[in-house]
Each structure stands twice: as structure tokens, then as C-alpha cells.
Amino acid sequence: MPIEVLLVEDSPGDVRLTQEAFRDINRSVHLHIASDGVEAMIFLRRQGVHTLAPRPDLMLLDLNLPKMDGREVLACVKGDDSLKTIPTIILTTSEAEVDIVKSYQLQANCYLNKPVQFDAFESLVRSINDFWLTKVKLPTRGKANE
Amino acid sequence: MATMQDISVRNAAEKNLAQMEGKYRGLLEAAPDAMVVVNQGGEIVLLNVQAEKQFGYRRDELIGQKVKNIIPEGFAERLRADGLRSVEDALAQQIGTGIELTGRRRDGTEFPIEIMLSPLESSEGILVTAAIRNISVRRDAEKHLAQMEGKYRGLLEAAPDAMVVVNQRGEIVLLNVQAEKQFGYHRDELVGQQVKNIIPEGFAERLLADALRSAEDALAQQIGTGIELTGRRKNGSHFPIEIMLSPLESAEGILVTAAVRDITKRKKAEAHLLQKVEELNRSNEELEQFAYIASHDLQEPLRMVASYTQLLSKRYTGRLDSDADEFISFAMDGASRMQRLINDLLAYSRVGTKPMDLLDTSSEEALEQALINLRGAVAESGAIVTHDRLPTVLADEMQLVHLFQNLVGNAIKYQGPGIPRVHISVSKNDESKWVFSIRDNGLGIDSQYFEKIFGIFQRLHKREEFAGTGVGLAICKKIIERHGGSITVESQPGHGSTFRFALAGTK
Structure with a gap:
């Protein structure tokens, strides 16, 4: 069974890196891309072009995004009873204390920094895979929002 | 003939005296000044006790005598009619004005007087009442002031600042040319005026005695200190001044000399x-x-x-x-x-941007943390790092760790062949700050580079020899500067280096 992961990321370079990393690590991951916050919400609510979108098992969310930034997306998701059980991982270059604190206040499930080198990035994606997609027990799809 | 005349005048005087005695005696004696009544012949017809005292004569020695005996000049002449005016007119011209003359006592000594004349009608014609005031005290004061002016004028004018001498009533008694220029007044417009006119606030108040202090104490409190106030020119414009006060003893009491400096430029x-x-x-x-x-x-x-x-x-x-x-x-x-x-x-x-947290910090613990962070480098080089017992200092702990880490790290890194030895010692300087020394046995530094090495991105070695960006010592310098100190190096190529910095101890 494929694992549905939503990556909310505006940088094509980062999108590709994430795709490359998952390709090497776990081929059963199905990576969906939203390039800004508005598109992310449309995907999650299965509106417009995304009416047939699956409910993601995990969301990787960048903070600095056009139109609607990651903090707003996080607030919407965690304030929505049907979406708040989706584990949401902040994946950003920001090391600012204020961003870290704010993210956890908004109920982010964890906060990760993007490393500079590919090796380090790949190893981070591997950790995400090993923990969030392997060891962690997630609610069964279709039961989570009941 | 002369005797006959004297007798007739005396008789007339006695008659007058008898007439006036009742009327004026009381009034005359009550007057605070010496009073002398004179007829148009210039002869004294009446006088009071004060006049006797002032001139040193008994009453009967003066009655009927010429007033010239006691006021040799300027009085009798004033009473005379001449071709141009009648007696009444002559007198009228003098009435009520103070005339300064000289009085002569019985013993021949002279003294300054001021007389005020008023007419007195009698059966004999118009008599003149003269109120005579001894003004020798006032004259002395004036003389003193004039003397003082003479003494101080030169000094005052030589001063580069505007100088204003003020009495305890806040009146200007003396000033120099600079003061005229600075405030835009002519001297005559200021002498005798309140100093408040040119220094509206803060000066006159300082001279006043109050319940808590005498005038001398009030002044003593201000002597010698520069007081910043505002001056006002004749045209109403204001400018910043600094005044220095000093006391000046005079017959009038203590005067205050104020040196007034225009501090517009300084401000x-x-x-x-x-x-x-x-x-x-x-x-x-x-x-x-x-x-x-x-x-x-x-x-x-x-x-x-x-x-x-x-x-x-x-x-x-x-x-x-x-x-x-x-x-x-x-x-x-x-x-x-x-x-x-x-x-x-x-x-x-x-x-530079993070707020500092200056607290009592154990420098020994900070060094130990730095050595833990340097574990790899220490193990790899086999370095021997030793240190004195280190004190508690006022510092930001994170930055102190960073500082030790950079300095000890450098000491291990810039080494020739052989085992690196690093020693951290501490002593107190004359400002009772703790001076830390990090001494190594490494390559050493040529003295021409002592300043350069603390600049950002400054390196002395090729990248192939030693890795690094040239930021480490710049960070050390910035950390120390933010702690209010400075960092120095002492070194000779081939003989190791010693880096020193000072930190304040705990309060």
C-alpha cells in the first residue's frame, strides 16, 4: 500500500532533492507537491483540481511560502477537526527561536532544519522515514476524521 | 559799628527765635538731619541739636553768625539776588534739590554734606531752612567702589570672558567690555540694573540667603563650579552660557564676580x-x-x-x-x-546582535566546556592542556565558552611537529580585573601581524597548511569588547604565543 506524503514547498530544488531522497530510501512513498499554502489547503480539502486527492499520511511543511505561509497552513490544519490528526513536520531553513516556539504552539508534531549538504539531507529524510513512516503508529486511514 | 551790628542782628534773631520757637522748635528737633535756618543776609537764625553735634558748636556760638563759617562755599551764594534774578527766584531754583557741599566743624575739619533747601516765610522776609546730611559714609562707599573699579577694571577687561560683578541684591555693579558685547548693552544700561535682565534664571537665585543658609553659604556652594544657564541679549535673543562665580569682598559686603562664557559653539x-x-x-x-x-x-x-x-x-x-x-x-x-x-x-x-547575559560565571567551568567541545582536536594532536584554578567572573557564559574554545583551539591548531602544550593562567591587574593568559608552544606570530590577526577574514597561512576562515580571533575580539575589555597577543615566531584578555570579577 502506498504511503501518501504531502510536501508543501515552493523551491523546485528542494522538491527535487526530497523526491531524490525518497527514491533512494522508500519507493512506496507517494510524494504529492503543493507549492504554496493556498494550494496545500485546496489539496487537503479536496477542492478544485484536487477533488480526487488522497488524505495524506504525513505532511512536510516549509514555513516561508508565497500567498499563505506555513504558519497559517499549520494553524488551519490544527484548527480543523478533520485535518488535525495528520502528523505535520516543519521542514525549514529557519533557525530562529521564535519560529520554533511558534510552530510548537500551533501543534506542529516536530520541527526540522534543512541541512546544507545532500548527505545530511538524505540522512534526515531517512530518519523521517524510519520514525514517522515506519515505527510510529498512525490512525487508520478513513477512521482518523470520524 | 561792627559790635552794634552784631547786637542788632542778635536782637532781631532773638525776637525771631522767640516767635518761631513755639512754632518750629519741635519740628526741627524731630528731624533726623542737622537743620539750620538762615536769613537772606546769610546769617544763621535757628538750628537744631543735630546741627550743634554735627558742626561741634554750641547753639549760642552759631546764632547770628554767618553760615559761611560752617558751610564755606556754595550755600550763601545761592541765596543772593543778582542782576538776573530776585531772591525768590534764586531760592526757587534750589528748592528741593540735593546739593553736595562741604561742611566745616569748629575744629576746622571738613566733611561732605548734602543740603536740601526749603523756604520759610517770616516777618523778616523769606528765611531758608537747610536740612544738612553728613554723607561721608556714602562718599566712602563711592570712593571704595571707585577704588575697586580702578583695581579690578584692568583685570576685568583682560579676562577673555564676559565679567559681571553683582551685589547681594542681584544688581550689577561692574562689568567689562566683553559683557557689553555679549549681551549687546551699553555699560550705562546695565550698571545698577538687576542681573535678571541678562541672566533671567538661575543666577540671582543662587545669591539669595534663605532659611537654610546665609548669603555667604549660598555663595560658597556655587564657587568655582561651572553652571550652565541661558543668557538674554538686549534684542531678546537667548544663548547658552556657562558661569563661574567667585566672591569679592568690598565695603558694601561680599560681591560676586561672574565669568560668563558663551558656550553656543560648545553646545x-x-x-x-x-x-x-x-x-x-x-x-x-x-x-x-x-x-x-x-x-x-x-x-x-x-x-x-x-x-x-x-x-x-x-x-x-x-x-x-x-x-x-x-x-x-x-x-x-x-x-x-x-x-x-x-x-x-x-x-x-x-x-554583536544577541543580547548579552552578564552573570557571575565560573570561568573554570566555561574552560572545561570548551575543552569538551575540543575533545576531538585535543585527542588527535595529543595536546596537553593545563590551567590554574580559575575565578568566577562577570560574563556571558556561552560567549566565554566560545572565547576559550577559539583561543585554545588555535593554540592546538597552529603547531609545528611535537606535542602541543597549552597553559591557561590568571592574575589580577591594578584595576582589580582578572587577566587571563593562554600560552602555547606553537608556531608564534611575527609582531607585524599582531593587529591584523584580529580582523575578520584575516589569515596568515595558506589553506593547504591550515584550514579556517579567519573569523575565530575576530569573534574573540568582539566577545571581549562586548565585555568591556580588550585582547592582546605577545609572541615571537618559533617561541609560542600568549593571548591575554581581562574580565571584571564578581561584584
């Missing part, structure tokens, strides 16, 4: 300096902000370059030709060096 310079300092601070802050933002934003594109060259290397090394492998390796090396530079620049700008 402007001060304001200018303050503005420049603010500008400099702002520009420094902006620069630090800029360094932070720039280094932070540079990381984004760098991540792409570094990540993709690495991905390229991982996927394609050995699958293209050997040139391609070399190019990829140079690109990777450049990207990782740039990453270190940016990280160090970020670290450097963080030292």
Missing part, C-alpha cells in the same frame, strides 16, 4: 558629536543586521549548489571522464568552504 559641537555617535551606532547596528541577513539568505542558494554538486558526485563519479570528476570535486570543495565562511560570518554577527 553645537556637543550636539553634533551626539548625533554622530548615534549615526555611528545606527550604522553599526545596520551593518550587523546586514551581515546576519546576508549570511542567512546566502545559505539558501548555497544549499542548492552544495546539495546538487554532492548528488552529482554521488550518482556520476566514475561514470563520466576524469576531468568531470575533478570539476565536480572542485565545485564541492568551493561550496563547502563557502558554507564554513557563511557559518562563521553568522556566528560573528550573532556575537
